[in-house]
Amino acid sequence: GGPGPARVFTLDDFEIGKKLGKGKFGRVYCVRDRKTGYICALKVMDKKELIEYKVEKQFRREVEIQSNLRHPNISRLYGHFHDEKKVYLLIEYVAQGELFKVLRRKGKFNDVRASKYIAQMADALSYLHKKHIIHRDIKPENILLGLDGNIKISDFGWSVHAPSSRRTTMCGTLDYLSPEMVEDRKHDYRVDIWSLGILTYEFLVGNPPFEEQGHTATYRRISKVDLRIPSFVSPEAADIIKRFLQHSPEKRFPLEQVANHPWIIKNRPYWN
Numbered sequence: 455g456g457p458g459p460a461r462v463f464t465l466d467d468f469e470i471g472k473k474l475g476k477g478k479f480g481r482v483y484c485v486r487d488r489k490t491g492y493i494c495a496l497k498v499m500d501k502k503e504l505i506e507y508k509v510e511k512q513f514r515r516e517v518e519i520q521s522n523l524r525h526p527n528i529s530r531l532y533g534h535f536h537d538e539k540k541v542y543l544l545i546e547y548v549a550q551g552e553l554f555k556v557l558r559r560k561g562k563f564n565d566v567r568a569s570k571y572i573a574q575m576a577d578a579l580s581y582l583h584k585k586h587i588i589h590r591d592i593k594p595e596n597i598l599l600g601l602d603g604n605i606k607i608s609d610f611g612w613s614v615h616a617p618s619s620r621r622t623t624m625c626g627t628l629d630y631l632s633p634e635m636v637e638d639r640k641h642d643y644r645v646d647i648w649s650l651g652i653l654t655y656e657f658l659v660g661n662p663p664f665e666e667q668g669h670t671a672t673y674r675r676i677s678k679v680d681l682r683i684p685s686f687v688s689p690e691a692a693d694i695i696k697r698f699l700q701h702s703p704e705k706r707f708p709l710e711q712v713a714n715h716p717w718i719i720k721n722r723p724y725w726n
């Protein structure tokens with residue numbers, strides 16, 4: 455059987471370790487549960503900030519949804535507690551940290567590494583879509599790398615990191631928006647398939663496909679799907695990128711078919 459009833463935590467249950475990150479709504483620390491020795495990430499947020507930014511309802515809804523998610527490539531929300539001034543989120547600690555930093559350090563990933571991550575992302579997104587959850591914010595900054603080399607999507611949606619430690623363009627987020635989102639039309643779960651195409655391209659090339667200096671130029675290239683795939687990208691990878699980056703959501707490659715695409719089949723034997 456699984457773990458017992460959720461414990462009621464207080465801050466005293468933890469030894470506070472190093473700071474892992476700083477978000478808009480709070481700071482994240484690496485902590486150890488004194489009772490079990492378990493290492494977790496603790497996100498600390500001011501109640502008054504959540505009220506000021508009017509995100510309490512969103513917070514409760516997200517915590518409710520996330521507490522029920524169980525997938526190897528989605529980082530766990532173990533629990534939450536509060537005291538007089540603050541709210542605390544107990545989140546799975548993912549040892550190798552932000553995939554964004556690995557990508558920037560390496561410049562770009564080869565087909566073996568990129569195909570492993572994209573297959574895991576497709577599996578995680580398919581799981582979320584079956585639960586009628588659209589992630590809507592797929593980008594390297596929201597992906598963590600576990601000790602075993604597998605990825606974990608985490609919810610940075612509410613933590614806007616200081617610009618310095620993030621992309622050069624202030625509007626990194628625009629790069630991942632689908633045509634229907636930039637054109638403010640109705641959108642559904644297939645925006646995540648579009649973003650997965652942007653992510654595949656960025657993993658293999660080192661920058662997102664429609665990146666431009668200004669918002670308007672990026673917007674125009676997204677709307678036109680002005681996609682230029684460099685010749686060093688393998689034919690199988692170029693094929694799956696084109697299947698993801700279809701202007702019309704109906705034409706986008708279904709996530710369930712990713713595992714059987716030649717790019718995945720060809721590289722799977724080399725995943726460690």
Ligand SMILES: COc1ccc(C(=O)Nc2ccccc2)cc1NC(=O)CCSCc1cnc2[nH]ccc2c1
Nearest residue numbers: 474482495509513529530531546547548551608609612
């Ligand atoms: C399941 O995860 C989450 C669930 C909820 C929220 C959240 O903030 N919800 C919210 C807040 C306010 C209003 C509405 C909703 C955040 C996360 N997750 C993260 O923020 C990822 C970084 S913390 C984890 C973590 C682990 N392992 C690491 N290794 C290196 C860095 C690092 C960082």
